[in-house]
Structure formats: structure tokens, C-alpha cells
Amino acid sequence: MITATHVSKRFGDFVALDDVSIEVATGSLTALLGPSGSGKSTLLRIIAGLERPDAGEIVLAGEAATSVPPQERGVGFVFQHYAAFKHMTVRDNIGFALKIRKRPRAEIRARVDELIELVQLRGFGHRFPAQLSGGQRQRMALARALAAEPKVLLLDEPFGALDARVRTELRTWLRRLHEETHTTTVFVTHDQEEAMEVADNVVVMNRGRVEQAASPRVLYDTPANAFVMSFVGRANRFGESWVRPHDLEVTLEPNGSTREVQIDRLVHVGHEVRAELTRDDGEPVSLQLTRDEAERLELQPGQIVYVRPVRQTVF
Amino acid sequence: MEGRRLASASAIVALPRSERAGTALSLGFVTTYLSVIVALPIAALVWAARADGLSQFWFWVSQPEAVAALKLTLAVAALVALTNAVFGTLLAWVLVRDDFRGKPLVNAVIDLPFALPTIVAGLLVLALYGPDSPVHVHAAFTRTAIYLALLFVTLPFVVRTVQPVLYELDTDMEEAARSLGAREVVVFVRIVLPSILPGILSGVAMAFARAVGEIGAITLISGDRPFHTEVASVWILNASQSGNGTGAAAVAVLLLAIAFAVLLGVGGLRFFATRHERA
């Protein structure tokens, strides 16, 4: 559905994208994941037509789109800070795309009603954006983008400006929305938890390049390189190898290849216990075990224990 | 924001004596200064206008020559205001959104009408369009010349009120409109314009007031042919210099009323423009 081939873009001396190619399947929910400066927002904006690439091609639904202006691409775009039309009501915001396409008033009214129901903003139609909460504004922005039935929905860090609880609510909500509408959706995030939780496919980016593009499971189980391994989920370095927190065996006595660690903190998260440790060489180590295991070993903060990798990955 | 407001409210309630004294002192200074410099002269003007009675006031205000001068003044000022609305916005747009070599110079030059004495401006417009015009346009001593001279002196108004608003404008909204399918013209008319309209209008109002009251740039050009190129300010000047204090005062009070109306309008505009934020 969306293909980007060999896309490059620089801003002055800064290389935002360096020969990036990705493919997004029709009807999928894809995340562009990476730290700031990785180029993910730039790529999204190029797909939307809000930026022009220095090199490379974009194909949307089988048609070349690289030089097509954003007005004609049929994409819906949701901004991190909502970009609400401050001087228009919620209804006018949502109906904007239809209004400028000169649809009959009755049709616009019906569609806006439908969308307001969909995003659960009933009763807020005649308010102004300034009167809505952040979460409500973002739902309005989504409804607005969906109004013209775009082929593709693009979201640029859509939940970045919201507080934690609203963020988790909207994540679930976005997933459900996608299951209802099946619109090809791409969203940008720096939060790997968000990407893993919501998306079918994740494209991990770093410094203008694609590190790996795969399903969350594959990314976690078989990361392509050290960056992906440490960015997606937690990972510990043991010499040349990388070890997941739950792939460490814990013993109370040294045993051959074990390393000595001291427990700094124990965090009980539901059924699991996460331990922050400091290794004999001063490096921090992250450990994860079940509550039962932790109780069996009678782990305490300040305690010295011994760990050994059970599974490890080398690149 | 809320916390701040509450803090200052309680601070006012419990003002120490020195604070209150300070307020009284500065207020006293301000009131005295403004009264002596501004309010008293204005009061004297209004008094003089009605000194010979209301009937005299209406007499002078309805004198054919005065009426013609007022009509011309208002008509030209309106045209000047309109022209500035369009070109002032255009200039502000180009200065904020476009980039080109020499932009700081162009931006600085915009303030020239504020820096240059108006009589010099009038002299130069006369030179450009007068009898010895190098571009062979002979429009001196005509209404066109008045129009052009007023465009000179009012040039900065709309530009300077629109620039900061345009600069602060988040381009996100325009990008959102584009992504929703709006053509560039639609983006400007439906998204940009509503946001910068208060800036345009307050600039237009000040340009209008300035055009109504301008004297220095006009006085050489208009050649003050009564009923043809005589504007209200020139009429008042002539009236006062020929000893017609009452008549001059009468028409002057009208200009005063216009000035106050404009200030009221601009103040109201500011209130109206921020209503979305107070929602």
C-alpha cells in the first residue's frame, strides 16, 4: 500500500534520512519507532507530502506520489499538538474536509454525527478546541482526519503531548478503531512499549536509517543488531553478548561462570519482580523473575547474589 | 496561571502602606501629566466648539466647504485603509514567510515613514508626481497625489501589526488543512486569515485614523483647492489662521470623535480577538 524506496533527506548539514526503504501492507497498523533524530517523523511527513525528499520515491496505493502535493494524496494526518482549527467549533473542524469538497450540508452533518459517535465526543460538537482536554482534542483531530475517508492514516507522535493514563487509554482505543475501520495506519513513536503494544509491524529507525522492520515478536526474539536489541525491550551486556533480563539464572552461591552482583532495588510489578543490580565491574544489570522465584531465593535489597546468562545473543 | 492570579489578588488586599503610597504617587504623577498635556487642551477644544452654542457648531460643521473637506478626508482615508489592508498583509506575508537576500534591509525600510518628517514625505511625493516629474506623471495637486502621499505615511501600520501575529502562527493548522485537501487559496482564506484578521483590522484602524488626521504630507501637495483637494485637517488649519476659532474647533471636535471611535474599535477588537482563549 505504501512503499518508500531509497528516500533521503537533509536539513542543512543534518542528515534526517539516509537511503530509507520501507513497505507498509494494506490494512496494517505500523509503527515507526526510534529515538529523537532518527528520522521517523521526517519519513512520515514525506509520505504525507508535507516534506519533499531530496532523493527517492513514494508510492501510495500503486500510484507514484513523490511529487503529488499533500492536498491530493488522500492521506489523513494527525499532529502531535493536534493542530486544531482554534477559531472553529469541533463540528466545523471535523467537517472541514467535506466542506471544502463542497459536499451537501446534509451529508456533512450526517458524517460529522457519525464521527463524533465514533470518537466518543457526543455533546462536545459546538465547543471550541480550547474548551476540550488534550485527549478530547486528539480524538477530534482523528475524527477530522478520518472524515474524508483517507486511504492512509498517518499519526505523528499522537499521544506524546498527553499524560500517562490518557495515553494508555488512547492506545487501546486506537487499536480498536483500527480493527473497526481497517484503514492502513502508520504512527510515529519513540516509546517502544507503545509500538509493541499497538502495532502489527514495527520499523525501528536510528539516525536516518532503518535498523529492522518486523512484527513486535520477531523484533524482540530475533533483533537484527545491538541497537534493536537494546532499544526494544531491556538488554544486558555481558562481554560480547547481550542477555535479556529474564534470561539470567540467579544463584546464592558462585558457580563457575557466574558474575557477582549486588541488588540495588527490587520492584514488584504485578506478578513479576524486577531487580536493578550493580555488577562487580560497576555496570548496571537488569533482572526479571517471577514472584515465586524471588521469594524462593529470599531476595533483599543490598544482597549479593550471582547471575549467569541462560540465553544470549551475539552480533 | 490560575495560581498567579490568586496570588496577586490576595497581595492587593493586603497591600502594605508603602505599596499604596507608591500607587498613589505614581497615579498622581500620571494623572497630572496626562491632564496638563492631553486632557486639558482637549477639554478646551470641546469647550470652544460649543462656546457659541450648539447651533453655531452645526452651522460650521455643515458649511459646504467643510462638508466637502470632510467627505474627501473620509473617502480617501477609507481607500488608503483598504489599500493598506491588502498590501500591508502582502508585505507582512513576504517578510515573515519568504526568505531572500536583503530581507533585513527591506524590513528596516518599512519603518521609514515613521522616521521621516511628514513634510519631507510630502515634498518628495510632489517631486515625483509634480510638474518636474522624472517619470512624467503629473498628478500633483490632485486627489491621487493625496492618496499616494497618505499611502507613504501609513505604510508601516498594517505591516507591523500583522507581522508578529503571522510569526507566532503555528503552521501545523495550515499543514492540517492541506492534508485534508484544501488548496493554497482555501488554506489562506479559511485558516490563516481568520487568525491574522484582528492584526489586520487594528492596523487598518490606526492607518485610517492617521490618514484622517495627516497634515504634513498633504499640505504642500493639496494646493488646497477648496471643494477639490482640501482635506479636513487643511480646512481646520486655514480656519484657525483666519481667526475662525469656533469653526475650526467645531470640525476639530469631529476629528477628535473619529479618533476616539477608532481607539475604542481597536480596544474592542483586542477583546474580541482573544475570546477563543477565554472560552
Add this chain to the structure above:
Amino acid sequence: MRRLSLRFAAFGYLLVILLGPLAMLFWRIWAEGLGKAWSALIDADTVHAFKLTLEVASIAVPLNTIFGIVVGLAVVRRRFPGKGVVNAFVDLPLALSPVVVGLSLFLLFGRTGWFGPWFTAHGIQVLFALPAIVLVTVFVSVPYVAREVIPTLRELGEEQEQAAHTLGASGWQAFWRITLPSIRWAVIYGVVVTTARCLGEYGAVAVVSGSISGRTETATLRVQDYYENLDQAGAYGVALMLGLIAIVVLVLMTAFRPKDGAVR
């Protein structure tokens, strides 16, 4: 493409309305000859006119600077009824015709005015003399420093002064050491604009001064004097001087423009 056409429309407008007339200043001087223009500039009455203009400005500018700072502090920092009225009167000179200003003063101090007889009785000449010229010039240049100080103070907020108070500073110390330094660029810009306004004032002075050469004629009135006496070279000579001063003012305005960011 559209970008270019907008640019050219804007430049075209500037050229016709602004730069065309400005160019005439240099064109005309060149045509009339620098010699004649120079002799006009060193003429005794012209020199007096410039001296008078500067004298008036040297009184009006400091007065309005002090006023501007005081009224700015009062309006932004203090609570009192009638703020709207104060604001209206401060802004009035921006919207009011200078001729109306001059006339008001003329009526106030004239023979039949409220103050006229008193001053005459005490032998103090106001009209057709320096006091009237100073008064109208102060009137028309009242707003400028205030209008720069007020938004700057609003943006600054009171926290710095409050911090100074908690550290033991008195009101005056806080003002001198904290407030004044933080508004100094706004004040300087305001002073530049006020000075330009004083130097360029014409209409109000025309009404109250009588334009007596060598006595009550300011530089701007001198231009008109030369022009009406058909001395083109003289008129353009004085105009050139005023124009050069204006360019200096423009440079100072650009240098001290308070709000930064992009091109304001």
C-alpha cells in the same frame, strides 16, 4: 512561482509608494546642485530652526521617557480604576490629527482661553513662543515610550522584583537594579522613536508657533518656508538634512528593536 509573484507584487508596491519618493530626495539635490542646498543649510535662520528643533526635542524626549516608564509601571503592575481611560489618553496622540492638537493648545492659551489671560498677565508668552512648541511636541510624542514599556513589563512578570524584595532590596533598589535594566532596550527603542517623532512634528507646531523665521520656526516649518518662497534648493537642502537624520534614526530603530525572533 506563486512565491515569486507575491514577492514581486510586494516589492513593486514598495518601489512605487516608498522608494520612488525617497529616490527623489537624492535626485532633486543632484538637480538643484549641492552648493545651493548647502548655502540654505548654513543660513542663519535655518541653523536657528535646527537648534530650536533640537532644543524642543531635548525637553520633550526626557519628559516623555520618564512618563512612559511611570505610566507603564502603573498600568502593568498596579491596580486602580480607570485604567482604560489612562490607556485611551496615552494612545490618543496616535490617532489624533496634529492640527487638532495644535488647535486645542491654541484655544487653551489664546486670548479667550482658560489659561491665556493668566499667562499674559504674568508676562509669560506661551503661544508663538517656545513654551507652546514644547507643549504640543510633548503632546504628540506621549505614547511611544509607554507603548514599548508596557508589553515588555507584561512579558517580564514580577518574579524578579519579588525575588529582590525577599533578598532585602527596597522598592527603589529593586526598581533601579532590576526593573530598569530589564526594560532598558524597550526604553531605548522608545526614546529613538520619540525623538524621531519630535524632530518630524509639523502640523501642531504650525498652528501654535506662527512660523516666525529665526524665532519660532522649526526645521520642518523651514522646509515649508523655503518651498512657499519658491526656493526649491533650500527646501530640498533642509529636507536632505532631515532625511539623513531619518536614516540614522532608521538604523537605530533596527538595531534596538525589542522583540527578537524573526523579522518583526
